[in-house]
Amino acid sequence: MSKVLIIDDEQKLRQLVGRIIGVEGEGFQVLEAESLKSARTILKQQDVDVVLCDVKLPDGSGLHFIETIKQLQPFSEVILFTAFGNIPDGVSAIKSGAFDYLTKGDDNQKIIPLLHRASEKVTLAKRVAQLEAKAFKKYAFENILGSAPLLLKAIELSKKVAPLETSVLLLGETGTGKEVFANAIHFASQRQNRNFVAINCSAFSRELLESELFGYRAGAFTGALADKKGLVEEADKGTLFLDEIGEMAIDLQAKLLRLLESGEYLKIGDTRVSKVDIRVIAATNRILETEIDNGHFRPDLYYRLSTFQLRLPALRERAGDIPQLANVFAQSFAMKIGRKELTLSKAYVEHLQLYNWKGNVRELKNVVERSVITAPGNELQIEDLPQEITHLMGQTASGSSIFSLAAMERAHIRKVWDLTGGNKTETARLLEIGLSTLYRKLEEYGLK
Ligand SMILES: Nc1ncnc2c1ncn2[C@@H]1O[C@H](COP(=O)(O)OP(=O)(O)OP(=O)(O)O)[C@@H](O)[C@H]1O
Incomplete structure (x- = not known):
């Protein structure tokens, strides 16, 4: 429901316009003020969408009052009532930021269409502001x-x-x-x-x-x-x-x-x-x-x-952030697809922290979202991770601990191997082991 404030010292005119809006203007609620002073009080207390205001009021000019209206209600639109034949007033009204003007007593049939146009503009401006605020927040x-x-x-x-x-x-x-x-x-x-x-x-x-x-x-x-x-x-x-x-x-x-x-x-x-x-x-x-x-x-x-x-750091350089990221991604995706709030098991999170994440946050987000879709229970488990990850991590089908020395050794060899771009001689040199030992370990950990 849009609120319309009529400011005019002539009670008859306020009543006439109020009646026209009441009869023909569905969706409008009318407020009245007989002076700029009482209008100011209303504008301070209520959300007003459109203001219909006389140009000459006992306590000031409606033209000058536009600025006050816009300050108090930034989204509102103002339509001024001008005296019959007073074109300069109409021109000044527009120049002062009014949406439009109406000639008193002569433009009654124009009131409703004009009100609709003005309130549509207000609704749109409010919507845009809402979206902008959301965008600002989203990208903050x-x-x-x-x-x-x-x-x-x-x-x-x-x-x-x-x-x-x-x-x-x-x-x-x-x-x-x-x-x-x-x-x-x-x-x-x-x-x-x-x-x-x-x-x-x-x-x-x-x-x-x-x-x-x-x-x-x-x-x-x-x-x-x-x-x-x-x-x-x-x-x-x-x-x-x-x-x-x-x-x-x-x-x-x-x-x-x-x-x-x-x-x-x-x-x-x-x-x-x-x-x-x-x-x-x-x-x-x-x-x-x-x-x-x-x-x-x-x-x-x-x-x-x-x-x-x-x-910007790679995700593997900030593995400590993975629990928070995974949790936020899991909860927001669960909400999106209408699943209940989920918890992430300790082992699941630790597993994520040991992975290499070549695709960084994007890859983590995809993996977690996939887990949210496939997980049968309300807690994400290692079993809910795609095989590529559990396999690369050295997680055996029997679910041996990722804290085993073997798992850590595998992860470390993997890291150095990636660093050298798959160069075995260089990997062996950096690991300070012989080439044949490296071959054996690569075989053992399925790293070929
Ligand atoms: N720190 C972060 N917090 C929350 N989400 C993030 C963060 N970093 C990245 N993301 C999310 O990860 C995904 C990839 O981010 P983005 O597209 O900004 O990466 P990029 O570096 O521009 O990738 P590319 O080089 O492939 O274009 C997006 O879904 C983004 O919302």
């Missing part, structure tokens, strides 16, 4: 799970850089939360009310990436029937998140560098330069210095982007 730094020192350091640095206009380069393995951080930085910046536009550079061919990013003019190529806006334009005044920047073709990198330095770019098929004001956050799981050495990445772009580098 507070929602980044974990308390490992490496993660806390990354959060602290991100909070410092967020309010600045500086470009940010996020480094980290796949699934470590680079997009989560990019979002949090955007929503903690002055650009928070503008668009956050994300694109994964590895998901497009060179040509498609250029047209997605920069847009094109009609006729630029066969099939370009109409002008197309690019994501860069969508992100104007906001933030552009370029994921997997290391995959961008080198000639496009030149275009991106120009955009970063001057805000200027050329749409495909355009001769006129376009200009935007964007902040760029880029991310990569590659080592860009190596890409530069191999001629795949422009050093000038690297220096421009890497003013502020942030490295």
Whole structure:
């Protein structure tokens, strides 16, 4: 039910308008005030959606009162009553931020449609504000799970850089939360009310990436029937998140560098330069210095982007955060699919902590969600983990303890083996054991 406040010192007019709304305006509740003073009291106490206000009142001007109304009720809309034939008043009303104006006594049939339009605008504005608040909360730094020192350091640095206009380069393995951080930085910046536009550079061919990013003019190529806006334009005044920047073709990198330095770019098929004001956050799981050495990445772009580098830790570097992450993922997924609250057995969690997590938080989330679907009981057990994990962990079918020395040895060999990229000689050297012992252990632990 929308609330309408009528402010007019003429009781007859208030009653007439109140009656019209009462008879024809379903869904409106009417409040009345005979002066600005009593209107102020009502606006302080109640949620009002639309205000119908006279221009001339005994204690002041309705025109000037618009500002007070907006201060007290930021979402409300104001419709002013102007005297017959007083066009300047109508014009001033709109200029002062009124939704519209009605000519007293002459526009009675317009009241209801206008009220509906104004209250629809109010409902929409409230809805948008609600969604924004939800988005802000969802992407807030507070929602980044974990308390490992490496993660806390990354959060602290991100909070410092967020309010600045500086470009940010996020480094980290796949699934470590680079997009989560990019979002949090955007929503903690002055650009928070503008668009956050994300694109994964590895998901497009060179040509498609250029047209997605920069847009094109009609006729630029066969099939370009109409002008197309690019994501860069969508992100104007906001933030552009370029994921997997290391995959961008080198000639496009030149275009991106120009955009970063001057805000200027050329749409495909355009001769006129376009200009935007964007902040760029880029991310990569590659080592860009190596890409530069191999001629795949422009050093000038690297220096421009890497003013502020942030490295996100791999999950295995913050295994202490796994219990919290797993628990939150399990509970929120259980709720989503309508399962009762679950507990996670000690062995289940410890098992998760010993795994290598190449896919990091994303992989952990998927594994836990899978367990929530398949677990027969209300406590997640080792048996609810996929075989790849239990197998890799050295968990035997008989369920021998993950705390056995053998399990720890297996996990350690696995780690060193991964570190050397599967190089057996190097693995044996680092482990300070002979190559033949390594072969035997690899065989024994099923690590081939
Ligand atoms: N610290 C965290 N707290 C909560 N959820 C997280 C955290 N880090 C990552 N996630 C979740 O893990 C998943 C992967 O995160 P995200 O997409 O940000 O990773 P990424 O590093 O950008 O991956 P990629 O390099 O593959 O694009 C998402 O579902 C995200 O919500």
